[in-house]
Amino acid sequence: MDNLKLILRMYVAPGSAMSDIMDTGRWLFAAAAVLLVSILFFGAVNAKLDVVYRIHAFGEFYQPRGADDDDADDAGYKKAVSAYNEAMQNRPVIPVIGDRFFRFFSFDPGRFYQPLMLLSTFYVPATILLISIFGGIGSFGLVFRRDYATLAVCTLNAWAAAHLPFAIAGIVLYQTQAAPVFYLALWAGSGLLFGIFMIFALRTVFGASYASAIAVVCVAWLSLSLGVYISRFASPWLFSPFILFYAIMYFGGSLGGEVRGFGNAFRQKQNFKRFLHNATVNPRDADAHVQLGIIYLQRRQESKALEHLNKAFEIDKTEIDANFELGKIARQKGDLQKALDHFAVVVELDDKYSLSEIWREIGITYLDANMLGEAQDALEKYVDRRSADVQGLYYLGRVYKNKGKTEKAREMFADAVQSAKASPDFRRHSTKQWLRLAEKELKS
Numbered sequence: 001m002d003n004l005k006l007i008l009r010m011y012v013a014p015g016s017a018m019s020d021i022m023d024t025g026r027w028l029f030a031a032a033a034v035l036l037v038s039i040l041f042f043g044a045v046n047a048k049l050d051v052v053y054r055i056h057a058f059g060e061f062y063q064p065r066g067a068d069d070d071d072a073d074d075a076g077y078k079k080a081v082s083a084y085n086e087a088m089q090n091r092p093v094i095p096v097i098g099d100r101f102f103r104f105f106s107f108d109p110g111r112f113y114q115p116l117m118l119l120s121t122f123y124v125p126a127t128i129l130l131i132s133i134f135g136g137i138g139s140f141g142l143v144f145r146r147d148y149a150t151l152a153v154c155t156l157n158a159w160a161a162a163h164l165p166f167a168i169a170g171i172v173l174y175q176t177q178a179a180p181v182f183y184l185a186l187w188a189g190s191g192l193l194f195g196i197f198m199i200f201a202l203r204t205v206f207g208a209s210y211a212s213a214i215a216v217v218c219v220a221w222l223s224l225s226l227g228v229y230i231s232r233f234a235s236p237w238l239f240s241p242f243i244l245f246y247a248i249m250y251f252g253g254s255l256g257g258e259v260r261g262f263g264n265a266f267r268q269k270q271n272f273k274r275f276l277h278n279a280t281v282n283p284r285d286a287d288a289h290v291q292l293g294i295i296y297l298q299r300r301q302e303s304k305a306l307e308h309l310n311k312a313f314e315i316d317k318t319e320i321d322a323n324f325e326l327g328k329i330a331r332q333k334g335d336l337q338k339a340l341d342h343f344a345v346v347v348e349l350d351d352k353y354s355l356s357e358i359w360r361e362i363g364i365t366y367l368d369a370n371m372l373g374e375a376q377d378a379l380e381k382y383v384d385r386r387s388a389d390v391q392g393l394y395y396l397g398r399v400y401k402n403k404g405k406t407e408k409a410r411e412m413f414a415d416a417v418q419s420a421k422a423s424p425d426f427r428r429h430s431t432k433q434w435l436r437l438a439e440k441e442l443k444s
Contacts, residue, residue: 003029003157010161014197018204019299021154030156031116037160037167038112044170045186047109052092052180054107092180104225107187111231115159118227124152126223127202130216135208136429147205154201162194195221204299286315290322297325305329320349328361336369356385360392367399375399383412390420390431394438401441413438 003026009017094101125144128151132140166186173182195217202213289312296305306329312322327342343362346353363379366372379396386392397412420428420435 003033007033007157007161007164010158010197011165014200015204015299015301016304018154018158018197018201019296019301019304021157022150022204022299025153025157027149027153027156030153030160033160034116034119034156035113037163038115040171041163041167041190042109042112044167044174045183045190046107048170048174048183049180049187050107050109052183053094053101094184095181104222104228106228114228114231116156118224118231119155119159120152122223122227123220124148124155127151127155127198127216127220130220131202131206131208131212134215135202135206135212136427136432137206137208143206151201151205154205155198158197158201159194162197163190166190166193191221204301207298207300284315286312286319286322289315290319290325293322293325302329318345318349320346320353324353324358324361327365331361331365331368334368336365339365352385356382359385360389360395363392363399364395367395367402370402372399372403376403388419388422390416390423390434390438393419394434394441397438397441410442413441417442 002024006017006021006025009020093099125148128144128148129140131137132143137143166189170183170186173186198217198220199210199213202208202216203210208216289308293305293308293312296302296308305325309322309326309329312319313326316322323342323345327339327346330336330339330342340362343358343365346358347362351358359378359382363375363377363382366375366378376396376399379392379399382392383389383396393412393416397409397416400406400409400412416434416438420431420438423431
């Protein structure tokens, strides 16, 4: 019942629902939900569309009579050709794109099992590959082993939630004389809603930006079309080794004592989150609240993150991690004095906190407040300690530029560009924004 509630919550709070699916979701329930919804959807929507738009096979009009009756067979063949041509000429086609549609999709109602198979074997791996490229979150192999099960559960729930209301609408319309375009709208609407839910899934699972998530979703659908194309030439049973492999990997254990189940990482995340929530029962345990706050920040759920970080601060006003994160959030919200108050606590406890990033945050806060002298002192201290940090170099250049020190500003921007281009591959994505801004400053 709780898993069903999560699917229903997706319609009003998709980000929060995805976060709770990560914490309490079950793969078996999600797989069963996809199968049930796909049966309803294919039976109500795809069946109607297949009758109207499918491309006729010549065999539907012609059956050879045999060599002993050549004349009758020849006449039957000509009649069949005529009937086939007439049917093809009068057959409705998909608006705008016509029969090219069937290069990518299928309305075959008998393939209700495809969504579960294609999502598991094509879509989720392709999405992980694309988010590794666009999101810069790590190598494909690492992310695949770590997050396949998590993303699979979120994806299956997203597909079920996206298609359920349209399946119900198709059932309601089934006995009516509704025009085929209505069923086509239901089919397209379900796909669009699935894409929207997947944007929230990627933001929650990987902390991706909206731009990266949208780009991935816009490209990842091609993997489903690839799966549809392959399935035309392959028996569905040929996919069973993949399903068996994923099932073995998901449900745990090991293969040869080396390869752990994908599900282990998923269960470990859920158990860790459950442990932290249990730890918050202790009224003196600030660290559990901090860790939960950081988890929610990674999932881009700021309100829940603030709830736990503020609780940690109430328990222990010298909690260094809570002060650092609350300071960053306050600066982003424009509450600069509050940000500086939190950062002051961090510096008093450890002025090299987070590899001295505390001074970068202080410098940026002073820059936002137009306190250029203080900003320069803080950022120069940071750059002296972290001379290759692209963001720090860029912001120090901004300070020099605002103070009229044009040559020193250009030097900082040039150093930022050089440092970004020399960064290892796994850091290129995180430095891309500052590289672009520094290059823009040098061209101005």
